[in-house]
Amino acid sequence: MGRRSLVVVGVGLAVCVLCAGRVIAAVxxxxxxxxxxxxxxxxxxxxxxxxxxxxxxxxxxxxxxEALLVVAPDDGEKxxxxxxxxxxxxxAGLDGSDALVIEVEARLAxxxxxxxxxx
Numbered sequence: 295m296g297r298r299s300l301v302v303v304g305v306g307l308a309v310c311v312l313c314a315g316r317v318i319a320a321v322x323x324x325x326x327x328x329x330x331x332x333x334x335x336x337x338x339x340x341x342x343x344x345x346x347x348x349x350x351x352x353x354x355x356x357x358x359x360e361a362l363l364v365v366a367p368d369d370g371e372k373x374x375x376x377x378x379x380x381x382x383x384x385x386a387g388l389d390g391s392d393a394l395v396i397e398v399e400a401r402l403a404x405x406x407x408x409x410x411x412x413x
Contacts, residue, residue, distance in 0.1 A: 369405050369408060369409045373402060376402040376405070379398050380399065380402070
């Protein structure tokens with residue numbers, strides 16, 4: 295296959311992908327005309343996307359979006375994070391009597407009291 299044929303095939307495939315994207319967007323319930331391009335923008339420059347959202351969303355809309363996207367960690371995830379933090383503090387040379395280590399242990403104990411592990 296010659297170089298020209300490869301270019302023609304490549305352009306043809308690109309057109310097919312773009313057309314398929316438009317058809318899928320038209321069929322879906324998405325309010326976005328260029329949903330695939332938005333996904334790429336979110337991957338490539340998330341800061342730009344957040345700035346744009348801050349400019350166009352009301353406070354209520356922003357709160358609703360955050361409620362959907364930013365899920366609070368459950369107690370198990372929090373416990374793992376506190377255990378990892380304690381381990382890192384110990385690795386950094388702090389001992390068990392250090393105020394920071396004691397605070398991490400106290401918060402971990404509160405989580406375990408709130409939801410005891412079942413054996």
